[in-house]
Amino acid sequence: MSSYALKERVFHHLTKFFAFLVLFFLVAIFVVLLVKAYPAIEAFGFDFLTDEKWAPNLGIFGGFPAIYGSFISTLIAMLLAVPVAIGIAIFLSEVAPSRLKSPMGVSIELLAAIPSVVYGMWGLFYFAPLMRDLVGGNGLGLFTAGFILSLMILPFIAAITRDSLNTTPQILKESAYALGATKWDVIKDVMIPYAKAGIIGSVILALGRAFGETMAVTFVMGNVHNVPDSIFQAATSIPATLANEFNEADTELYYSSLFFLALILFIISFAIISLAKFHFLKRRKKVSDRKHKWHKLVKQWRRK
């Protein structure tokens, strides 16, 4: 018996140790990035966030162009993707004939699984030349990057939004139709309010993804460290800077500045993702609670 007790203890603590690793890695990532970024933090302080000049040969590093590029390209991506994705979700859950719903839904979900580097390659060989013909310049820049990001997150938002819309209880929709509501009335006054938390959560989660996405952007950013006058000019973003320059960094301060950028990216992504997960997508308790409430209401209503 005692050997069983011993084995049980070993197994219990082994599993606990591995579960603890998740916490350990997250803390370790933060600490390691902070330590590695320290020389740059010491040298530039918070001015790093607003300083526009990035001149490795002079030993001057300012992170503003990269941070600005990340924010603007993500903003463009969200502005383009959210309406289209919600349109696709409404189409998939309400408009499409039922024969089309399932195959189209599955293909959208599969598109979400395509590696982002493929999107980047398409952008480089097909979309950038198109942009070059349309607006001039070399076709690379914030808008091109934002557009490709929007395509990358499109299937992701559409799939989750459709799932959230589909959780609306049939009885609620039917009651609204019985009152003479049109399809759009039902969507806007019943389904969207019901699925609001899920939709906002998925949008913010997609925002976090777009913000930290490397490969879809690096191909088409242009990688120029300045704040462009228009969104059609070459720029850079934090992940693109890291991907392009990490292997070229030759001084400690250069490395350290890149680690500083990585730290900023990590903190911002962490904040965005936590907001989405803990505020809007708190599925474990709230969603089941709410479902429970609805079921109770519906039951009561039926009894009457």
Add this chain to the structure above:
Amino acid sequence: MSATDRRKVINKIVLATSTLFAVIGIFFLFWILFVLLKNGFEALNLSIFFNDGAPPLSVEELEILNKSREGLELSEFEQEELSWIEISGLRHAIIGQLMLAFGATLVGVPIGILAGTYVREYGADSKFANLIRDLSDVMMSAPSIVIGTFVYAIVVSPTGGFSGYAGIVALAIMMLPIILRTTDDMLGLVSNTLREAAIALGAPKYKMIMQVVYRGAKVGILTGILLAVARIAGETAPLLFTSFNTNFFETNLTEPIASLTVTMFNYATSPYEDWQQLGWAAALILAGFVLGLNIVGRVLLSMKHISTKKIFKKRKR
């Protein structure tokens, strides 16, 4: 126009707009898919699987090669030239990618499954278990390039160089939260009566978990592993400064190792046409691999659903 008519018109307009948006979005997504398939299949040929990376071809060499592939007659000079041409392939990248993915699976899967087991079987609803669940969710969406820089700092710079091992560590760290969460969810589907039966027979908890719970959740856990492998196989950013890249066939994990994703990135951004074509071939192979794993995972999962549904029906009777 009455209020009802107005609502009807608005309804029509909005639904038409949403259909239009759907068409636009799906058009672009299928354009990408089409481009991938067209360029990929054009570039795909057997030599890709047998040759390693080689220097890019000159314009004349490329012309001769294309001529011979189209079956046109070649002059004596061109034939001699053709025998000299070293055609680049992707064998080194395919093997390297498989080694990296396999290594990461070997490290990440057992750790992830055991961690998931703790969260579901021992932690259950405790604060610590819920904290680990939440942190895994966050880590799952954390930018992969940050994990690359982290592994660079803890593995590459202390050991003094890029290595396959560093790439494996980076991918395994990415896998851990994914496997943890799916294991957690899948173990939750195993009914408690099975657990109670095992405990009632006097089995210690670890035996109950290993012999009863794991068996019940086998298919689900396997699906989780497949989806996690699919997810990390498409990652480029964490490999850029860990396993780096090489143009040679390399199976020594202490050396830099080529991967399809990084090779693709390097070839696609190069100015040489034959390298760009190879990039498309790599993209097709990679996307095929990732989508294949996803489809197999989905089929398994739907089979799983059917079987649980059947069990439910039986119980009701």
